[in-house]
Each structure stands twice: as C-alpha cells, then as structure tokens.
Amino acid sequence: MNSIPHIQPPxxxxxxxxxxxxxxxxxxxxxxxxxxxxxxxxxxxxxKAKIQFSVRILGLFRPGIIKKIGRPSLSNHSSPMFKNYFxxxxxxxxRSAGFSTINIVGLAVGLATFSLIAFYxxxxxxxxxxxxxxxxxxxxxxxxxxxxxxLFQSTSSPPMGPRFLKDFPEVENYVRLQQWSLLAQRNxxxxxxxxxxxxxxxxxxxxxxxxxxxxKKTALREPFSIVLTESMAKKYFGNEEPxxxxxxxxYDNYKVTGxxxxxxxxxxxxxxxLISFSTWxxxxxxxxxxxxxxxxxxxxxxxxxxASVENVRSKMKDFIKRNVKEAGMYYEDLPxxxxxxxxxxxxxxxxxxxxxxMNNIYILSIIAVFILLIACFxxxxxxxxxxxxxxKEVGLRKTLGALRxxxxxxxxxxxxxxxxxxxxxxxxxxxxxxxYFRGLVESQLSFSVLPNxxxxxxxxxxxxxxxxxxxxxxxxxIISQFQPVQIFRSSTKGIFGHxxxxxxxxxxxxxxxxxxxxGTLLVYDQLDVVRNQDLGFTKKGVIVxxxxxxxxxxxxxxxxxxxxxxxxxxxxxxxxxxxPGQSAGNNYTEIEMTDGKMSPTNINFIYADxxxxxxxxxxxxxxxxxxxxxxxxxxxxxxxxxTAIKDFGWTPEQAxxxxxxxxxxxxxxxxxxxxxxxxxxxxxxPLMVAMTTYVGRMSIRLEGTDxxxxxxxxxxxxxxxxxxxxxxxSFVDVEFDRQYKADQQLxxxxxxxxxxxxFIGCLGLLGLTAFVVERRTxxxxxxxxxxxxxxxxxxxxxxxxxxxxxxxxxxxxPLTWYFISRWExxxxxxxxINPLRFVMAGTVVFLIAWLTISVLSIRAANANPTKxxxxx
Amino acid sequence: xxxxxLGEFEEIVMLTVGILYKEAYGVAIIDEIEAxxxxxxxxGALQTVLRRLEDKGYLTSEFGExxxxxxxxxxxYFSLTSLGSRILRETQEQRVEMFNAIPRMAFPKS
Numbered sequence: 001m002n003s004i005p006h007i008q009p010p011x012x013x014x015x016x017x018x019x020x021x022x023x024x025x026x027x028x029x030x031x032x033x034x035x036x037x038x039x040x041x042x043x044x045x046x047x048k049a050k051i052q053f054s055v056r057i058l059g060l061f062r063p064g065i066i067k068k069i070g071r072p073s074l075s076n077h078s079s080p081m082f083k084n085y086f087x088x089x090x091x092x093x094x095r096s097a098g099f100s101t102i103n104i105v106g107l108a109v110g111l112a113t114f115s116l117i118a119f120y121x122x123x124x125x126x127x128x129x130x131x132x133x134x135x136x137x138x139x140x141x142x143x144x145x146x147x148x149x150x151l152f153q154s155t156s157s158p159p160m161g162p163r164f165l166k167d168f169p170e171v172e173n174y175v176r177l178q179q180w181s182l183l184a185q186r187n188x189x190x191x192x193x194x195x196x197x198x199x200x201x202x203x204x205x206x207x208x209x210x211x212x213x214x215x216k217k218t219a220l221r222e223p224f225s226i227v228l229t230e231s232m233a234k235k236y237f238g239n240e241e242p243x244x245x246x247x248x249x250x251y252d253n254y255k256v257t258g259x260x261x262x263x264x265x266x267x268x269x270x271x272x273x274l275i276s277f278s279t280w281x282x283x284x285x286x287x288x289x290x291x292x293x294x295x296x297x298x299x300x301x302x303x304x305x306x307a308s309v310e311n312v313r314s315k316m317k318d319f320i321k322r323n324v325k326e327a328g329m330y331y332e333d334l335p336x337x338x339x340x341x342x343x344x345x346x347x348x349x350x351x352x353x354x355x356x357x358m359n360n361i362y363i364l365s366i367i368a369v370f371i372l373l374i375a376c377f378x379x380x381x382x383x384x385x386x387x388x389x390x391x392k393e394v395g396l397r398k399t400l401g402a403l404r405x406x407x408x409x410x411x412x413x414x415x416x417x418x419x420x421x422x423x424x425x426x427x428x429x430x431x432x433x434x435x436y437f438r439g440l441v442e443s444q445l446s447f448s449v450l451p452n453x454x455x456x457x458x459x460x461x462x463x464x465x466x467x468x469x470x471x472x473x474x475x476x477x478i479i480s481q482f483q484p485v486q487i488f489r490s491s492t493k494g495i496f497g498h499x500x501x502x503x504x505x506x507x508x509x510x511x512x513x514x515x516x517x518x519g520t521l522l523v524y525d526q527l528d529v530v531r532n533q534d535l536g537f538t539k540k541g542v543i544v545x546x547x548x549x550x551x552x553x554x555x556x557x558x559x560x561x562x563x564x565x566x567x568x569x570x571x572x573x574x575x576x577x578x579x580p581g582q583s584a585g586n587n588y589t590e591i592e593m594t595d596g597k598m599s600p601t602n603i604n605f606i607y608a609d610x611x612x613x614x615x616x617x618x619x620x621x622x623x624x625x626x627x628x629x630x631x632x633x634x635x636x637x638x639x640x641x642x643t644a645i646k647d648f649g650w651t652p653e654q655a656x657x658x659x660x661x662x663x664x665x666x667x668x669x670x671x672x673x674x675x676x677x678x679x680x681x682x683x684x685x686p687l688m689v690a691m692t693t694y695v696g697r698m699s700i701r702l703e704g705t706d707x708x709x710x711x712x713x714x715x716x717x718x719x720x721x722x723x724x725x726x727x728x729x730s731f732v733d734v735e736f737d738r739q740y741k742a743d744q745q746l747x748x749x750x751x752x753x754x755x756x757x758x759f760i761g762c763l764g765l766l767g768l769t770a771f772v773v774e775r776r777t778x779x780x781x782x783x784x785x786x787x788x789x790x791x792x793x794x795x796x797x798x799x800x801x802x803x804x805x806x807x808x809x810x811x812x813x814p815l816t817w818y819f820i821s822r823w824e825x826x827x828x829x830x831x832x833i834n835p836l837r838f839v840m841a842g843t844v845v846f847l848i849a850w851l852t853i854s855v856l857s858i859r860a861a862n863a864n865p866t867k868x869x870x871x872x
Numbered sequence: 873x874x875x876x877x878l879g880e881f882e883e884i885v886m887l888t889v890g891i892l893y894k895e896a897y898g899v900a901i902i903d904e905i906e907a908x909x910x911x912x913x914x915x916g917a918l919q920t921v922l923r924r925l926e927d928k929g930y931l932t933s934e935f936g937e938x939x940x941x942x943x944x945x946x947x948x949y950f951s952l953t954s955l956g957s958r959i960l961r962e963t964q965e966q967r968v969e970m971f972n973a974i975p976r977m978a979f980p981k982s
Contacts, residue, residue: 025948027945028898028947030943032915034941059914059916064920065916065919
C-alpha cells in the first residue's frame with residue numbers, strides 16, 4: 001500500500017479543505033480523502049488522481065461539512081443579528097446623508113472611470129486576437145544592413161513568402177499584402193479608396209475575415225478581381241447585388257467577386273477592399289521571383305499547428321545565406337513578429353495601419369488605479385473620522401457580547417453596501433459617458449471586443465467586492481478595536497489617535513493630484529515643442545490634393561499649376577509622388593563614394609517637379625534646384641539631404657557632381673538642408689529628391705487670412721479643369737500632426753481624468769472639513785468669544801491641509817520629473833522640463849483644495865458662538 | 873412515525889453501515905454501496921448524510937486506529953444506535969407491508 005509515498009495530494013485544495021471543514025469532523029474525512037487518493041495513485045494515473053482529489057474536496061464544500069460561522073452558541077441567532085446589522089448600517093447611512101453621498105458619488109465616479117479606462121485598455125490589448133489562428137500567424141519583417149546603416153523595416157520583398165513556404169516545413173501558408181490608394185468610380189460616385197490592399201488569395205485561409213458572398217478559394221485568384229467590405233459595397237452599389245458587377249478603380253475595371261464583413265475595429269491594419277495579387281504579379285513576374293531587396297509587401301506566414309517559431313528562427317541565418325545573394329546589402333535577420341504583438345510593437349518603417357502605444361496603456365492604467373485609490377481613500381478617511389458617531393452603537397454591541405469579528409463583518413458589510421450602491425450608479429455613469437469617452441480616445445470601442453457577458457459581469461462583481469473590502473478593511477479594524485469604556489471617558493483623544501493614517505492618505509491624494517496636473521501640463525509642453533518646431537519646411541497653409549497619377553495632370557502639369565497660381569492667394573503649386581508627413585518610398589540606389597567606387601544603398605526618395613522645394617520652402621545649402629531650362633534635369637538630376645552626405649562623410653560642396661545610379665544614371669546637383677519629412681519620433685533619415693512626371697499628390701501653398709475663400713476658389717478652378725477628380729484636399733500641418741495622434745490623445749485623456757481625480761479628491765476633502773468643523777464647533781465658538789478673528793479661525797482649520805500640500809508637492813515633483821522625462825524619450829526633440837509647471841500644479845491643487853475647505857470653514861467661523869455653545 | 877421518514881440515500885447508508893458492522897468507515901461505506909448498488913457515491917454526499925444521521929441519533933461513531941496510508945489520520949467507525957436500528961426496521965416493515973398490499977392483478981403478467 002505504501003509503494004509511492006512521495007506523491008502529495010494537491011496542496012492548495014487540501015489547505016482549502018482544512019480551512020472550511022468543521023474541525024470536529026475534519027480528521028476522519030481527511031483520512032478518507034488521503035486513503036482514496038493513495039488508491040487512485042496506485043491505479044496509475046497521477047494527474048487523474050489529483051483531479052479526483054480536488055473534485056472530491058469541491059464536493060465536500062457544502063453545508064453540513066463547512067464549519068459554522070461564529071460561535072456555535074450564537075449560530076441560532078445569526079440571521080436576526082445580520083438583519084439588525086443591516087438595519088443599523090442603513091440607518092447610519094441615511095442619518096449622515098451628506099457623507100454617504102460624498103462616499104457614494106466619489107466611489108461611483110472612480111469606478112466609472114476605472115471601468116471606462118479598463119474597457120479601452122482591454123480593447124487596445126485585444127488587437128488581432130480575434131483571428132482564430134492568431135497564435136500561429138507571424139509577420140516577416142526585415143533588418144536590412146546596407147553599407148551605411150541598418151534599416152528596420154516592417155515590409156518584406158515579394159519572393160520572401162513563397163520561399164518561406166518552400167524551405168520551412170513548419171510554414172503552412174503565407175499571404176502578401178500591399179497598400180494601394182485608388183480612385184474608385186461608379187455612376188456619379190467617385191472617391192479615393194486609400195485603404196485598398198492587394199492580397200494573395202490565401203488571405204481568407206490565414207486571417208479570420210468573413211466572406212459573406214463569393215467563394216473564398218477563388219475570389220482573389222484572377223487578375224482584376226476585387227472583394228469589397230460590406231460598407232464599401234453599400235457605398236458604391238447601394239442595395240444592388242455587387243457580386244458579378246464591375247467597379248472602375250483608377251484606369252482599370254475590376255470584377256467584384258465577393259463581399260466580406262467589415263474588418264473589425266481591433267485590427268492592426270484595416271482595408272475597404274482587397275484586390276487580387278495577380279493583378280500586380282501578372283506583369284511583374286520577374287520582380288515577384290527575384291526582387292529580394294524590393295521591400296514593398298507585408299508578408300504574413302501561418303505556421304502548422306504545433307510547429308515552433310523558434311525552430312524557424314534557428315534556421316533563419318542559413319535560409320538567408322542560401323536564398324539571398326548579397327548585393328551590396330544583406331539581411332542581418334528576418335524576425336518573425338507574432339500577429340497579436342504587432343499593434344503594440346515599436347513601429348518599424350513602412351508600417352501598415354495605425355499603431356498603439358504601450359506607454360499610453362501603462363500611463364492610463366496607472367491613472368485608472370490612482371483614481372480608484374483616491375475614491376477608496378475618501379471612504380477610509382470619512383469612515384474612520386466619523387467612527388466616533390458609531391461609538392455608542394459599537395460599545396453597546398460589545399457590552400452585550402458581540403465579538404470583534406462580528407463587528408468587523410458588520411462594518412465590512414457596510415462598506416460593501418456603499419460600494420454596491422456606488423457601482424449601480426457607476427453603471428449609469430458609464431452608460432451616459434461612453435459616447436463622450438469614445439470621442440475622447442477616438443476609438444469605436446464596440447462591445448463586440450469584450451469577451452462574453454458572464455465573464456465581464458464576474459470581473460465587475462469581483463472588482464466591486466475587492467473595492468468594498470479594500471475600503472472597508474481599515475475602518476472596520478479601527479472601529480471594532482474600540483473599548484466600550486472609552487465611551488464613558490470624558491476625553492475622546494484615544495479614539496482619534498489614528499489621525500496619522502488619515503494624514504498619510506490625504507497626502508497621497510494630494511501627491512496623485514499634483515502628479516496628474518503637472519504631468520498633463522508637461523505633456524502639453526512637449527506637444528507644443530514638437531508642433532512648433534521648425535521642421536525645415538513650411539507646413540502652414542499648404543494643402544494637398546491626391547491625383548493618383550491622373551494622365552491629364554501629368555501631361556499638362558505646368559498648365560494646371562499656372563492656372564491655379566492665377567487664383568489670388570495661391571503662392572505656389574507642385575506635384576510629387578509623396579508629401580512630407582507621408583511615408584516616402586525607399587529605393588535601391590548606387591552612389592559614387594569619395595574613392596570613386598559605386599556604393600549600393602537603400603535610400604528614401606521623393607519624386608517631385610521643379611517647384612517642390614519652393615512650395616515647401618525647403619532650403620538648399622549647396623548646388624542648385626531643378627531648372628526648367630536644363631532639359632536633362634528631368635531625368636538625371638538628384639538632390640540629396642544633409643543627413644545623407646554626413647553619413648557619407650562629405651562636405652556639401654563635395655557632394656555636388658557625385659554620380660548616382662538609380663532609376664537612371666545621373667548626378668547630384670544640390671544639397672538640401674535637412675527637413676523632417678517624418679514625425680519627430682524619428683530622426684531625419686537620408687533622402688533624395690529626383691524629378692518625376694508621375695503626380696501622386698498636388699501640393700498648393702496658400703497665403704492670406706481668408707483661407708476658406710481661397711480654397712473655395714481653388715476648388716472651383718479644379719472642378720473646371722479636371723471635373724472627374726474629386727478635390728479631396730487636406731492641410732499638410734494637420735496631416736503631419738496626425739503622426740502625434742497617440743500623444744495628443746494622451747494629453748487630452750490625461751487632462752480629463754486629472755479633472756475627475758481632482759473632483760473626487762475634493763469631495764473627500766469637503767467631507768473631512770465638514771467633519772473637522774463639526775467636531776470643533778465648540779472650540780471655534782470659545783475662540784470667537786475670546787476674540788479670535790474670522791481669518792484666524794479659518795487658518796486654524798486650513799493650516800493642517802496646507803502642510804500636507806507642501807509635503808505632497810515635495811514628493812510629487814521628483815516622481816513626475818522622472819516619469820515625464822522617460823516619456824519624452826519617445827521624441828528626438830525633448831521639451832525642457834519647466835520647474836514652474838510644478839509650482840503651477842501645486843498652486844492649482846492648493847487653490848482648489850483651499851476653496852473646498854474654505855467654503856465650510858468660513859461658514860463655521862462666521863457662525864454665532866452663542867449657537868454652538870448653547871448646545872448643552 | 874412520520875417524524876422518522878428516511879430518505880432513499882439515508883436508508884441505503886444506514887443499511888450499509890449495518891452490513892459492514894464493525895468496519896463501517898467512510899471509504900469502506902462508499903466501496904460497499906458502489907459495489908452493491910452499482911452507482912457512484914461522492915464523498916461529499918456521503919459525509920453530509922452520515923453527519924445528519926448522527927445528529928438525528930440514528931448513528932453513533934467512534935475513532936479507530938490511525939494507519940499510515942491515511943496520512944496518520946484516524947478512521948471514524950459508524951454503527952447503528954438502537955433508535956437507528958428501530959427506524960430502519962420500521963422502514964423495512966413499512967415497505968414490505970406496502971408491497972404486500974399491492975393486489976396481485978396490478979402486476980402485469982410476464
């Protein structure tokens with residue numbers, strides 16, 4: 001029988017059993033359990049034995065086995081006793097309605113904010129997890145080493161996916177995607193669809209996108225097939241059946257082969273339609289097979305079930321060596337990003353879709369917890385402060401034989417009642433504020449993101465219980481500690497001996513408030529710096545209109561520009577492939593080095609016309625701009641930026657005349673002063689500008705005070721010249737600043753929640769002051785009789801709080817300093833942290849706190865002493 | 873007599889305690905019922921019933937020896953009290969009486 005003595009039954013369940021079981025019958029039942037467990041072990045299956053052991057214990061958790069709560073002698077009275085607890089609790093809540101309201105409102109606002117932020121955080125963290133195969137999908141990204149730098153790109157080249165499938169037995173499938181922006185036209189609707197993607201037909205096998213109509217095997221097989229999302233189908237086809245019809249996109253007619261559900265909100269990239277990959281590859285077979293360094297695609301691979309990504313990773317070096325010929329540059333590594341991590345990962349270049357920020361998630365979570373803490377502290381403060389009110393009740397109960405744990409249960413119950421009422425109110429608040437919150441965080445926050453209702457409800461109930469216990473534990477402990485004799489003593493000093501704890505809690509509240517206020521101010525400082533920084537080009541007053549390479553514009557570019565320039569208020573116009581603030585494509589280019597050798601590199605390119613520099617007021621520090629009278633400029637002239645020549649180790653003058661072999665052979669004719677063509681999150685990267693006839697976007701610089709009129713005039717002219725192209729303009733500065741969207745959001749959200757936390761904190765302060773004033777009514781009366789002035793009485797009450805604020809300021813400053821300077825590391829340009837901001841934050845918090853306190857203390861100070869002294 | 877109505881499971885447990893005579897402790901009772909009745913008995917259900925029957929005074933119990941396999945915990949042996957055995961007998965008699973009262977025609981011929 002004693003063959004396997006070492007296997008122990010699950011500890012946790014055993015401990016649980018010992019905890020709940022009636023001690024009178026515990027020994028033999030435990031013996032039975034041990035015996036049965038030993039027998040199960042002997043029969044072989046250890047796991048099964050452990051599970052059965054646990055199941056048995058759970059089965060024992062039932063009345064009759066569970067030990068009786070309270071002393072057995074009292075057990076018969078427990079139910080009326082609880083009824084009595086409940087009644088006295090409710091009575092005391094109703095009697096001090098003011099304090100109860102403060103507690104309930106504070107907790108409700110705290111819980112509501114907490115839930116809203118938790119909802120947002122959850123939805124941010126849920127990105128891409130809805131795909132059934134999410135844990136097996138990885139994105140191939142590239143660490144590309146050129147002679148001068150290492151590039152971290154989110155994109156990969158077209159042969160990558162097929163070769164992965166061939167070489168790695170772990171890979172089950174792949175899909176390549178590339179974003180296009182096309183002008184869709186049908187009947188009289190014409191509109192840009194910038195969220196168009198070409199995709200391999202495997203896209204539906206890998207991702208869990210739901211095809212409503214059409215066959216997912218064939219939908220994206222033929223060239224010029226298109227699958228629309230439901231909303232895009234509705235936009236162009238209304239109530240017609242779209243499948244089988246054609247849709248004109250740019251210059252081609254596409255056949256609609258399917259309709260799919262809209263891409264869920266929580267996807268790291270979203271699209272309005274998918275175009276078959278063959279539409280592109282049909283004419284680019286050579287590129288598709290061999291362009292190992294043309295990184296135009298986002299490639300996702302699906303691994304076989306049970307295959308390990310580490311296996312694939314370990315063979316990567318070999319894979320690269322075997323497949324990719326070095327061509328002056330090589331792949332350092334091809335990391336595989338797990339699908340669900342992409343949204344929060346540090347962005348690489350050429351990311352598809354928007355990215356979240358883990359930083360913001362942390363900051364928001366901290367704020368949420370802070371707000372909840374402030375609300376709990378309010379409760380603790382008020383409950384302990386007002387404990388004296390309950391002295392008689394507690395004393396009486398104790399004299400009649402109440403045990404300490406019964407009193408603790410009573411007061412915990414009381415805090416639970418308050419929390420439950422508060423949570424009901426909080427649900428209402430969340431309901432009302434959800435639409436505003438959605439606007440604030442600029443996210444749809446649909447409920448479909450959440451897991452099933454019971455899970456959410458369970459978590460909510462858990463939270464409410466936790467908060468109730470957290471807030472109630474300390475007051476219950478303090479109150480149940482009272483000795484009945486103390487009630488009859490004349491001095492109540494001993495009872496308020498725990499004042500220290502209250503001071504600590506109030507200071508923590510102040511610390512949190514000051515940190516939030518100062519933090520918000522500093523976030524805005526940083527955003528101001530970023531927004532007002534001289535980017536090296538003019539973004540104010542420049543509007544951009546997409547043209548997508550329209551042939552009329554390409555052929556008559558100068559004529560169109562001249563027509564536009566004749567409108568008053570229009571200063572300059574220029575066509576280019578891309579504009580600052582947009583991702584500029586990078587191209588394989590060879591550049592002549594100082595020793596005369598041609599060095600290959602991958603460099604960012606903007607293709608533009610003669611007026612690009614003058615439209616954006618980009619300065620040249622050497623050489624010349626493109627010139628109309630030098631015909632060869634059209635094909636052989638290159639401009640390069642400062643960063644690039646520093647990388648190559650040239651002076652601006654040395655750069656001029658260096659040979660370039662890119663799309664066409666040519667020479668460098670000018671060096672541009674650096675301008676931030678991307679956000680200040682990243683450094684300026686090397687850039688070249690060459691001429692093009694392809695106009696993807698038209699930039700128009702306006703001046704004058706009446707921009708709306710000028711824009712209206714431009715629009716009229718535009719519609720006259722090119723009536724079929726929508727004048728779908730946007731401001732460059734707005735578009736550029738959109739790159740700071742996440743940061744701006746953080747500022748806004750932090751601002752709102754700072755306000756809320758101040759509000760809750762003030763509620764608590766108001767309650768505390770009311771209590772202090774009430775307790776010192778007689779003292780104030782006597783002081784006044786003896787000739788104290790009103791200000792001195794007010795000071796008497798406020799003095800304590802002022803000290804707390806000073807201490808809080810001293811603690812909050814270094815903390816905030818630390819956190820903000822860490823946050824600012826996100827930017828290459830950091831605002832200097834202004835110490836004045838802390839003074840401001842301290843003053844703001846002080847003023848608000850002081851106002852809160854004063855309202856009551858001034859009233860107390862003004863009260864007629866005869867009234868307060870006549871009470872007895 | 874109504875006050876002493878036994879539940880079905882209670883009755884079976886009491887019968888088993890009787891059958892096992894001096895060997896009626898938790899695991900043995902479970903084994904016996906499972907063997908005779910071909911049904912699963914959970915320790916939770918059994919222990920609750922045992923305690924209930926003891927409270928009612930139908931069963932009594934005493935600790936036995938401690939064995940190694942039980943982690944040093946003693947067994948608790950149950951036995952029928954005189955009240956318990958009377959109730960049990962009455963219940964059985966009641967059943968038989970009722971069974972005998974069924975008119976013969978009520979049984980379908982087989």
